Each structure stands twice: as structure tokens, then as C-alpha cells.
Amino acid sequence: MHPATPPTTGTPAVPVHRTPVPRRRLIRGLLAAVVALPLVLGAAGCGDDEASTDPNAPVKLSIFWWGGEARAKLTEEALALYTKKHPNVTFEKTWQANQGYFDKLATLTAGGNPPDIFQIDDNYLAEYAARSTTLDLTSYKDSGDLDVSKFPRSLWQYGVVDGKLAGLAAGENTQGLVYNKTLLTKNGLPEPTTGMTWEEHIAWAEQVAKKTRVPGTQDPSADYKAFWVWLRQQGKDLYRGKELGFTAEDVTKWFELWKGARDRGATPTPDVIHEGNSSDITKQLVVTGKSATSWVWVNQLPDLKKNTENELGVVAYPGDPSGQWARAAMYWSVFKSSKHRDVAVDVINFLANDPEAVALLGTDRGLPSNMDLRAKVSETTSDPAMKQSIQVETELAQKFGQAPQVPIKGHSKVKSELIKAAENVQYGRATPADAAAQYVAACKSAIA
Structure with missing residues (x-):
């Protein structure tokens, strides 16, 4: 996937957004840079990529998910849309069928080569959180960098393990x-x-x-x-x-x-x-x-x-x-030690809350977690079965009970x-x- 080329004269303008660095993280990074200046001068090339405050710095994220060819196509289109809006961010994409997926994920994490972003479900979320593999997303949620304000409360809470938000619901199901x-x-x-x-x-x-x-x-x-x-x-x-x-x-x-x-x-x-x-x-x-x-x-x-x-x-x-209950059909999690964790969080926030991305993904990973965008997908879809599934779950949502705890190891x-x-x-x-x-x-x- 190559970065989008900036529009030339005579070409309709395409909005271009650099990878956002949240203000609180930017300030923290600048302060850290001042304090660490002597160390930086003496150890060029040894810094963490996340410490960079340059919003134009190239970023390449690895992302891993399971599913069929249809899901792969939709996901690749959504990621291409992110790159179009953030030209400095590209993706190393890997996907495979469900069978053997978690064996591969376990091998990658144990071998020290985990993906920055990975798909996971409630069968394994608690297990990976217990291993400190997943990044705690709570601070991002609290700051608004990860927006769950349009999610059913019980849906985002179904990603909490031992008080830490281990995964963002990629879609809702029941x-x-x-x-x-x-x-x-x-x-x-x-x-x-x-x-x-x-x-x-x-x-x-x-x-x-x-x-x-x-x-x-x-x-x-x-x-x-x-x-x-x-x-x-x-x-x-x-x-x-x-x-x-x-x-x-x-x-x-x-x-x-x-x-x-x-x-x-x-x-x-x-x-x-x-x-x-x-x-x-x-x-x-x-x-x-x-x-x-x-x-x-x-x-x-x-x-x-x-x-x-x-x-x-x-x-x-x-x-x-x-x-x-409002169950997370599956989650997006970020590797705890990712060098680009802030950008990775922004990507999963984009997949859940960007209107174009959500329209592309439809209900492949469950009904859109963002309730406002779910309603828009229902209004615009030409698939009567998709419209029916959204309507039924929206009606059931009025009767749902509180979400249970995420399943244990x-x-x-x-x-x-x-x-x-x-x-x-x-x-x-x-x-x-x-x-x-x-x-x-x-x-x-x-x-x-």
C-alpha cells in the first residue's frame, strides 16, 4: 500500500490529514525531549519511534486479522482510506482463515514479533490481557482519543479485563x-x-x-x-x-x-x-x-x-x-509494546468511528459499534438481510441485560x-x- 500522492493543480482537492498526535501526548513528548536532550545527542538512532513529535514522520503498522476473502477486501479498503487521509501511515497486512489464527498469533507474540494491531475475540481476550500483551486503552478512552461515546455502555465495557480496557469492540452482536x-x-x-x-x-x-x-x-x-x-x-x-x-x-x-x-x-x-x-x-x-x-x-x-x-x-x-447482552463480536487490540501505539490506537478509533470506514465495513464484524453510524448503515444498505439484522438487534438492545465479564482463560x-x-x-x-x-x-x- 503506497501513500496517496498529494493532489496536483487541476485535480479535485482531497482532504489530507496527518497522523494526529493528541495534544497531551505532544506536550508530554516535548517535555521528555527537553529532559532527555543530552542522552539523545549521545545516542542517536536508539530512540523509540513513539517519542517522535513530527506528525509527518513515516509510520508503518503491522495488522493481523482472521476471516475470508470478503472480509480481507473490506478491511484493506478501509485501511487504504486511512492511508489516503494520513499519507505518512502505511500498513503491513496479514490475514488468514479462523483455523490456526490463534496458533499463529501466539507464535508471533512469543517470538517477539507481534503485530501492532490484531483482531481477537472473547475466547482469548482475557488470556492475552493477563500476559500483558494488550495495551490498556483506558487512558485513550478517558482523553477522547479513543471515542466510545456513541457505543452502548455495556459494549465497550465487555472489553475490560481486570480493570483495564484490553480491546475495542469492532462490532456488536448478540x-x-x-x-x-x-x-x-x-x-x-x-x-x-x-x-x-x-x-x-x-x-x-x-x-x-x-x-x-x-x-x-x-x-x-x-x-x-x-x-x-x-x-x-x-x-x-x-x-x-x-x-x-x-x-x-x-x-x-x-x-x-x-x-x-x-x-x-x-x-x-x-x-x-x-x-x-x-x-x-x-x-x-x-x-x-x-x-x-x-x-x-x-x-x-x-x-x-x-x-x-x-x-x-x-x-x-x-x-x-x-x-x-451487547456482545463484542470481536475486538481490535493494540500490542502493549508497539513503537507506534498512539497511531495504532488512532487507526482502531478510525475503523470504529469514521463514517466512510464504517460504511465500507458494514456488518462484517458485527453491527457497527457506533450507534449513530449503525443507523446510517441501516438507512443506506441495499442488503435487506443486513437491514433486518440491524433492525432486530436495535430492538433487542432495549431489552438487553448488563454484559457479563469477559470469559476467563x-x-x-x-x-x-x-x-x-x-x-x-x-x-x-x-x-x-x-x-x-x-x-x-x-x-x-x-x-x-
Whole structure:
């Protein structure tokens, strides 16, 4: 990526903004320069790039994210826009598929070659913050250099780990029950609604299965998102401090709830349920026609729609919707020891708050965190599924509860062990109680 060439005579003027150096940091840097002048004269070439007060000094930032080609294209366009507005800043861009991403990130950070800016999610944010890998963004937030004034409060707070703001929400998301509206309309069946109880949802799914011969709901007993919401509706949580927020008895009740649903024919068979446990959008049962609903994230609706000719609807998960919250779909974090940390923070602020950048990125990383810009994206998008997902989450936001703490170290194992335990029950290899006991033991080992 090359810096933009300044406009010549006769060319329409393009606003050019040099990389901002916040006033308080500029003053601090000037004072530091005066105090350290003798050292600077005696050690030319050994200074930290961040100490430079020249707003025109060339800066090259490394940035690393996961995602497909579509996300890469959008991200590269947004970064090119930043360079256009800040010609002295260029980017060394690296991206890859989700699989293996965190192995690569761990290798880079352990090897002393971490990216200045990196994408992360709530599976690993607490872990990287605990290693002092992430820059504490609190002072930038407090000064306004990192603007979260248009974010839902619970959204930016979901990036706080042990009192430090470890990541900026790249987008907002929440759990969504996506259903096949075409199937229901064709058969004269009611649509699911936000606020229906879990028992009402299962009864509805049983009715759908009897009328259409398509199981009414994917069995979410292996889905940590559904389990987490259900726990919060019981006054529990996934975590309490550094410990689990649930017991084996809670897990047993959860597994028994869905065993009853399977016994009533409301869900698919275990082999099909296993297919639906995949994170691959193309394998979700609501688009493969093997279930009338899938348990996903609201922002996945546009991608789901691309894989089916059917009209899709989306509502909150069953139960009290206050069990859901404004979740950071993923975060942008800055490496704590980056030589260009001030500029790196300005970049992630730009990606979240610049109208052009936000319009480019759309809902690829979740609904825009900036509520004002989210409304503008909804008004201008030509994608009806994107408009629908924004509308649904905006409505749900009025009912959200307070965000839980960011998951602790070992969270990825807690998720994978739930799939293993739930499938043991689904296939009849263990009773709900036995599988629950084994699951809790595995979770305690994972977070120890």
C-alpha cells in the first residue's frame, strides 16, 4: 500500500490529514525531549519511534486479522482510506482463515514479533490481557482519543479485563434464533417470538415437526451461547470471577431439557445435530433444510440468507431477553509494546468511528459499534438481510441485560468440552447427570 500522492493543480482537492498526535501526548513528548536532550545527542538512532513529535514522520503498522476473502477486501479498503487521509501511515497486512489464527498469533507474540494491531475475540481476550500483551486503552478512552461515546455502555465495557480496557469492540452482536419463515408460512404455522419460554419454544418446534416433517429446532445443548443465556436467565452465569458460575446440577437440567425435546421429536437425530454443531454457515440446519431453526449470531443473518432461497426471520433466544447482552463480536487490540501505539490506537478509533470506514465495513464484524453510524448503515444498505439484522438487534438492545465479564482463560476448552458432553448424551453414551459431572470436572481443569 503506497501513500496517496498529494493532489496536483487541476485535480479535485482531497482532504489530507496527518497522523494526529493528541495534544497531551505532544506536550508530554516535548517535555521528555527537553529532559532527555543530552542522552539523545549521545545516542542517536536508539530512540523509540513513539517519542517522535513530527506528525509527518513515516509510520508503518503491522495488522493481523482472521476471516475470508470478503472480509480481507473490506478491511484493506478501509485501511487504504486511512492511508489516503494520513499519507505518512502505511500498513503491513496479514490475514488468514479462523483455523490456526490463534496458533499463529501466539507464535508471533512469543517470538517477539507481534503485530501492532490484531483482531481477537472473547475466547482469548482475557488470556492475552493477563500476559500483558494488550495495551490498556483506558487512558485513550478517558482523553477522547479513543471515542466510545456513541457505543452502548455495556459494549465497550465487555472489553475490560481486570480493570483495564484490553480491546475495542469492532462490532456488536448478540444471540439470534434464525427460522425458516417460508416453511412456516407455507404450512400456516406461527412464527416464534421473542419472550417465549424454553418450554414454549420446544412445544412450538414439536408442532412444526408434526406438520412439516422438518424438525422444528436444532438441538442447542452443545451450544455454549444458548447455555450461557439460559444460565443468566436462572440467575447464574458462565463465570464468576476466576471460577465457573454454574454447577453440575445446572448442566444436568440443561441436558435433560433437550433430551425431552429429542424424545418428543422436536429436534433432528444425533447425526444431524452433530452436523449443525459446525460453525460453518453453509452447514447450519436452517439453510440445509434439516431444521426450521438454527442458533447463531444475529450478524450472521446476511450470510445465512446467501445460502438459501427461503425467507428467514430472526428473534431472540427463548426466555427473558435480558439474559442477552451487547456482545463484542470481536475486538481490535493494540500490542502493549508497539513503537507506534498512539497511531495504532488512532487507526482502531478510525475503523470504529469514521463514517466512510464504517460504511465500507458494514456488518462484517458485527453491527457497527457506533450507534449513530449503525443507523446510517441501516438507512443506506441495499442488503435487506443486513437491514433486518440491524433492525432486530436495535430492538433487542432495549431489552438487553448488563454484559457479563469477559470469559476467563480456558474458555475455548469450556466450549469444546460442552460439545463433547452434550453429544455423549445425544448418542446415549452417558446420562445427563453423568455427562454433566464429567463436563464440570473438565471445565475446572481447563480454567485451573
